[in-house]
Amino acid sequence: xxxxxxxxxxxxxxxxxxxxxxxxxxxxxxxxxxxxxxxxxxxxxxxxxxxxxxxxxxxxxxxxxxxxxxxxxxxxxxxxxxxxxxxxxxxxxxxxxxxxxxxxxxxxxxxxxxxxxxxxxxxxxxxxxxxxxxxxxxxxxxxxxxxxxxxxxxxxxxxxxxxxxxxxxxxxxxxxxxxxxxxxxxxxxxxxxxxxxxxxxxxxxxxxxxxxxxxxxxxxxxxxxxxxxxxxxxxxxxxxxxxxxxxxxxxxxxxxxxxxxxxxxxxxxxxxxxxxxxxxxxxxxxxxxxxxxxxxxxxxxxxxxxxxxx
Numbered sequence: 001x002x003x004x005x006x007x008x009x010x011x012x013x014x015x016x017x018x019x020x021x022x023x024x025x026x027x028x029x030x031x032x033x034x035x036x037x038x039x040x041x042x043x044x045x046x047x048x049x050x051x052x053x054x055x056x057x058x059x060x061x062x063x064x065x066x067x068x069x070x071x072x073x074x075x076x077x078x079x080x081x082x083x084x085x086x087x088x089x090x091x092x093x094x095x096x097x098x099x100x101x102x103x104x105x106x107x108x109x110x111x112x113x114x115x116x117x118x119x120x121x122x123x124x125x126x127x128x129x130x131x132x133x134x135x136x137x138x139x140x141x142x143x144x145x146x147x148x149x150x151x152x153x154x155x156x157x158x159x160x161x162x163x164x165x166x167x168x169x170x171x172x173x174x175x176x177x178x179x180x181x182x183x184x185x186x187x188x189x190x191x192x193x194x195x196x197x198x199x200x201x202x203x204x205x206x207x208x209x210x211x212x213x214x215x216x217x218x219x220x221x222x223x224x225x226x227x228x229x230x231x232x233x234x235x236x237x238x239x240x241x242x243x244x245x246x247x248x249x250x251x252x253x254x255x256x257x258x259x260x261x262x263x264x265x266x267x268x269x270x271x272x273x274x275x276x277x278x279x280x281x282x283x284x285x286x287x288x289x290x291x292x293x294x295x296x297x298x299x300x301x302x303x304x305x306x307x308x309x310x
Contacts, residue, residue, distance in 0.1 A: 006024065006077045006078070007022055007023065007024055007033060007074055007076050007077065007078075008022070008023065008024065008025075008078040008079070008080070008305055008308045009021070009022045009067075009070075009071050009074075009078070009080070010022075010023075010080055010081075010300075010301040010304035010305045010308070011064075011079070011081035011082070011106065011108075011301075011304075012082060012084070012300050012301055013042070013060070013064075013081060013082065013083040013086075013087065013108055014042070014084055014085075014086070014140055014141060014215075015041075015042055015043035015084060015085045015086035015141030015142030015143070015165055015167060016040075016041055016043065016140065016141025016142075016165070016166065016167055016215060016273070017037050017038065017039050017040070017141070017215050018037065018038050018040055018042075018060060018063045018064065018067070019035070019036070019037040019301060020036045020037070020067045020070060020301075021034075021035045021301040021302070021304075021305060022034040022035070022070065022071070022074050022076060023305055025305055025306055025308075028126070028306075029126075030126055030298075030302050030305055030306070033074065034070060034074060035232075035301075036066075036067070036070065037215075038066075039267070039269040040056060040059045040063055041056055041141070041167060042056050042057070042060050042086045042141075043085065043086035043089075043141050043142040043165070043167050043168070044056055044167060044171070045171070046089060046090055046142070047168055047171055047172065048171075050089075050091045051091050051092045052090050052092055052093075052096055057096050057099070060096070060100075061096075061099060061100055061103055061104065064103075064104045064106055065103065067104070068104040068105055068106060078308045079107075080109075080304045080305075080307065080308050081106050081107060081108045081109065082108065082109050082110070082111045082116075082119075082300070082304065083097070083108045083109070083110045083111070084110075084111065084113075084116050084140065084142070084143070084300075085113070085140060085143035085163075085165065086141070086142045087108065088110055088112070088113070089142065093110065097110075113145060113159075113160075113161030114159045114161070116138075116145055116300060117138070117145040117146070117147045117159035117160070117161070118147075118157075118159065118303070119299075119300045119303030119304055119307065120136060120138045120145060120147060120213060120299045120300045120303055121136060121147045121157055121159075121303070122302070122303035122307070123213075123298045123299045123300055123301065123302030123303035123304075123305075123306070124136050124147075124211055124213055124296045124298050124299055124302075125149070126298060126302050126303075127236060127297070127298030127302060128211065128237070128296055130209055130211070130294075132208050133148070133149075133150040133205070133206060133208050133209065134148070134149050134207060134209045134210075134211060135147070135148050135205070135207035135209070135211070136149070136211045136212075136213065136296075137210070137211070137212050137213070137214075137217075137284050138212075138213050138214045138299060138300070139165065139166065139212065139213075139214045139215075139216040139217055139277060139280055140165045140166070140214055140215075140216075141165045141166055141167040141168075141215075141273070142165040142167060142168060143161055143162060143163050143164065143165050144161070144162040144164060144165055144280065144284075145159070145160070145161050145162070146159070146160045146162065146198055147159050147160075148201075148205045148207060150205060150206075150207070158201070158205060160197060160198060160201075162194050162197075162198065163194065164190065164191065164194045164280075166216055166273040166274075166276045166277040167273055169187050169190060169191070169276035169279075169280065170272055170273050170275070170276050172190065173186040173187045173276065174186075174187065177256050177257050178253055178254065178255060178256050178257070179253055179275055184253060184275075184279070187275070187276050187279045187280075188279060188283065191279060191280050192283060192287075195283060195284065198284075198287060198288070199287045202287070202288055202289065207288065207290065208290070209290070209294065210284075210285065210288055210290040210293050210294065211293070211294045211295075212240075212281065212284075212293045212294070212295055212296065213295075213296040213297070213298070213299040214299065215270070216270075216273070216274070216277035216278075216280070216281065217240075217281065217293070217295055217296075218230075218232075218235050218295060218297055219265070219266060219267065219270055219274060219277070220240060220248070220274075220277070220278060220281060220295075221235045221238040221240060221265075221295040222235055222265035222266070223248065223263060223264070223265035223274075224238070224244065224248070224265070225238065225265060226264040226265055227264065227265045228264060230267075232297040235297050236295065236297035236298065237294065237295065237296075238294075238295045239292055239293065239294055239295070240281075240292070240293045241291060241292050241293075242282065242286070242291040242292070243291075245278060245281060245285070245293075246282060248278060249278045249279065249282060252274060252275060252278060253275055257272055260272075260274065
C-alpha cells in the first residue's frame with residue numbers, strides 16, 4: 001500500500017502490553033489509520049528478581065519486529081517509541097533496549113512517570129470534550145498514573161505516579177484459583193496503602209469528573225458491553241458506575257480462570273489480571289469519591305502522536 005501523505009507511528013512498550021498507533025494529526029485532530037496491541041507481560045517477575053525474564057524479552061522483541069513491518073507497510077516517516085514503568089525499574093533495561101534497536105530498528109526512550117502522565121493527559125483531552133475539573137487515571141501493569149486538570153484555582157495540571165499496577169498486584173497477592181477471601185483482602189489492603197497520596201490531595205483538587213484509560217479500564221468496558229471483539233469506537237466514552245463494577249467484581253472473583261477466559265469482552269490473556277484490575281479501579285473510585293467513570297480509549301499513544309506533529 002502507498003500513502004501520499006506523512007504518517008506517524010506511536011509505540012508504547014508497556015509493562016503488560018505493547019501497543020502501536022499509526023496515524024496523522026490534521027488541525028490538532030488525530031486520524032487513526034492502524035492500531036495493534038499484544039500482551040507480552042514484560043514486567044512479569046520483575047518484583048522478585050529486578051530483571052526482565054529472557055522469555056518475556058524475546059516475546060516483546062517479536063512483537064516489535066511485527067510492528068516494524070507494519071511501519072514499513074504504511075510508509076511511516078516519524079516514529080516515537082517510549083517505555084514506561086517496567087523499563088524504568090528493570091536492571092537489564094539497557095540490554096533490552098539495545099537488542100530491540102539491533103533487531104527491529106526501533107529506538108525506545110524511557111520516560112518518567114510525570115512525562116507519561118503528561119502524554120496521557122494530552123491524549124485523553126484530544127478525544128474527550130470535557131471542561132470540568134477532571135481527574136484521569138491510567139491503570140497499567142506496573143504502575144498507575146493520575147493526572148488532574150482543573151481550573152485556575154489550583155496549580156494545573158497536577159501529576160502523580162502510584163508504583164503499583166495489575167501485574168504487580170497479581171504476583172504479590174494472588175496464588176489461588178479462584179482467589180481466596182484472604183488474597184482479595186490483601187489486594188485491597190495493598191491498593192489502599194498505595195493510594196494514600198492521592199487520597200490526601202483530593203480535598204485540595206476537588207475533581208468532579210473521573211476518566212479512566214489503559215488496558216484494564218477499556219477491558220472492563222468491553223466486558224460490561226459484552227463485546228465479541230475489541231471495538232474502540234464503542235468503548236470510548238462508555239460510562240462505568242461504581243455499583244456496576246462492584247457487581248462485576250463479585251461475579252468475576254467467584255469463577256475459576258478457565259471460565260473467566262470465556263467471558264465476552266475479556267481477552268483470555270487478561271483473565272488473571274482482571275481481578276486485581278477491577279479491585280484497583282473500584283478502590284480509586286471510592287478514594288476519589290466519584291461514582292461514575294468515563295472510559296477513554298485515547299491516552300499515551302495519542303499524546304505521542306500529537307507530540308510528533310508539534
